Amino acid sequence: MREDQREVKSLYERLGGIAGITAIVDDIVENHMTNPAVNARFLPLKDSPEHFSEVRQHLIHFLAAGSGGPQEYKGKDMLSSHKGMNISQGEYMHVIDDIMKALGKNNIDEETRKDVLAIAYALKTDIVGV
Numbered sequence: 001m002r003e004d005q006r007e008v009k010s011l012y013e014r015l016g017g018i019a020g021i022t023a024i025v026d027d028i029v030e031n032h033m034t035n036p037a038v039n040a041r042f043l044p045l046k047d048s049p050e051h052f053s054e055v056r057q058h059l060i061h062f063l064a065a066g067s068g069g070p071q072e073y074k075g076k077d078m079l080s081s082h083k084g085m086n087i088s089q090g091e092y093m094h095v096i097d098d099i100m101k102a103l104g105k106n107n108i109d110e111e112t113r114k115d116v117l118a119i120a121y122a123l124k125t126d127i128v129g130v
Helices: 017-034 039-047 049-066 078-082 089-105 110-122
Strands: none
Touching: 017 039, 017 049, 017 089, 039 049, 089 110
16 A cells, blocks of 8 residues: 555544543643642642542543544633633643653654644643733
8 A cells, every 4th residue: 555545543543542642631630740830730639639530531522522533522612711820931831841741651653742732832822821
């Protein structure tokens, strides 16, 4: 089969489907919890296990739906969910680094990591300084 005839996998498939995305989200959350530059925003979630579970599920569904999976995301849009948080450019970059580390830990290939990075940058104006 010629290279241009290969099956093109969706981003969802390249991230490992729901199981892969769940593992990636769990690693992202762990990275945020241990990153001193941003953990003050995330550690309070541990005080409310129900809210933490809800946020985790929203993150999983957001990434799954946004990458072409069948899951339905029912959470707030990025602007609404970050409004009033006044997230700095530096915090945003630390979060991006945490995401990239999680993708690497889960053996996500470089092309797929670049695709995720492009999506994250596309969302930046709805997250930073709002």
